[in-house]
Amino acid sequence: MAGTGLKDATAIVGIGQTAFARQLPEDERTLACRAVLAALDDAGIAPGEVDALASYTMEETDEVELAKAVGLGDLTFFSKVGFGGGGSCATVAHLAAAIAAGQADVGVAWRSRKRGSGPRPWTGTAVQLPTPGQWTRPFGLLRPADEIAMLARRYMHEYGATRDHLFNVALACRNRANQNPAAIMYDRPLTREMYMTSRWISEPLCLYDNCLETDGALACVVVSAERARDCRRRPVYVHSAAQGLPAQHHGMVNYWNDDPLTGPAWTAARHLWKHADLTPEDVDVAQIYDAFTALVPLSLEGYGFCGRGEGGAFTEQGALEIGGRLPLNTGGGGLSEAYVHGFNLINEGVRQLRGTSTAQVPGAATCLVTAGEGVPTSALLLRS
Amino acid sequence: MLTPVTDADGAPFWEYAAQGELRVQTCADCGEPRFPPRPCCPHCQSFAGEWRPVSGRGRVWSYVVPHPPLLPDYAEQAPYNVIVVELADAPRIRLVGNLVTHAGAPLGSFDPDRVRIGTRVRVVFSGGLPQWVLA
Ligand SMILES: [Zn+2]
DSSP: OTTSOSTTTEEEEEEEEOOOBSOOSSOHHHHHHHHHHHHHHHHTOOGGGOOEEEEETTOSSOHHHHHHHHTOOOOSEEEEEOSGGGGHHHHHHHHHHHHHTTSOSEEEEEEEEETTTSOOGGGOOSSOOOTTGGGTGGGTOOSHHHHHHHHHHHHHHHHOOOHHHHHHHHHHHHHHHTTOTTSTTTTOOOOHHHHHHSOEEEETEEGGGBOOOOEEEEEEEEEEHHHHTTSSSOOEEEEEEEEEOOTTOOSSOGGGSSSTTSOHHHHHHHHHHHTOSOOGGGOOEEEOOOSBTTHHHHHHHHTTSSOTTOHHHHTOTTTTSTTSSSOBOTTOHHHHTOOSTTHHHHHHHHHHHHTOOTTOOTTOOEEEEEOOTTSSEEEEEEEO | OOOOOOOTTTHHHHHHHHTTOOEEEEETTTOOBOSSOOSSOTTTOOOOEEEEEOOOEEEEEEEEEEOSSOOHHHHTTOSOOEEEEEETTSTTOEEEEOBOSSTTOOGGGSOGGGOOTTOEEEEEEETTEEEEEEO
């Protein structure tokens, strides 16, 4: 198997999730167990068959606790991916690599989070401020929103992108959430006036440019393509996978890079397309990491859907809506479905290729899923 | 207010700032300045570094205006500007800071609506922190 690559060697055969809400009564560990069991049930695979796990370094429920609680088998592979929301797709990529290399047979990736009701990392004042905090936090650049707004301002200045472009992103996500009963913003439409008159968080980013603070957990099950044929659901193949940490990158504060507006998406994309039979033109639907609206135009450029500087203009004329060139975040994304470090984008990608999305793109056969831009990232190219 | 919690690589920057000097870590072998500070030169892999003074003049590369919710000390001063300054004599070196009306003025002293990308600024110091005023 070695050297043959990941292309279509593995498939996602089960997805599971808890409810999403500002506040859920159960703790993160319990939510993690529920999501993992739901994903295994969806796949029709018994917990005792699981021998691989992958999650984020920021995940609080560790492998030992999870495996013990839900009755997993002997684990022969476990992995955690750093950099917060940059890790989502890499959890699946690590499992796919492990399974393709024969290190395991049944992998589960998961993320459980109580960000809606729990503490937010930037509120810590007593903790030591690590590098690069010493270079930013004393000056009041405190939150991820502030750090990304700095890049967004420069991007808008350099390329003429506007708040209307960012609104197009927020609107597409909200419109899809309005179709998704599981989304936090299911029954809450967004208008341009609401967007333009909302309060600032960090200018040029307003309230609706920011993701939702959410409690919830998700999981998915990865097996070999061969095994996938015998599972309960139609397999969704991992066609290509990549991580991206560019030379001289600085997570969140990439303005210290020589070329700050080409972030990790560019690096991940080069590897992703190099190992794919597909090109950006072949992508039917995209789930692009949207902790902040401004990450989307940067990602559209990085993953090659348009030229450099054209990410804002790409969002015009309904391109991101159903029926448009690239329907975006069809479950509502981090902006309007739930912000669970981007894992909901993976599960929604699977639903699209199963044909079971609440905002189904007719005939969707290929889906790009990305993890956080602005931090070391990852991406998956899924196909049915 | 948050004060810088320095690491071994960054400490000299803050020691010079406390003396009212802006210095940037520079490779002693190839002369390439680098920021943030680190043990080794990414261009020539030399571990020989020195801290060279820079003119303290620059231009605003980008800026944001944070609004609450913020940490209490910062919320009290919001909305305030945070700028990234590109140094005139080392354009690849960009420093986060605040554009204020004069040395020692609070974060919110310079009207955020008057900040522009490209605005020329120069460094001043207050309480060991660099600040920026109109050049
Ligand atoms: Zn050097």
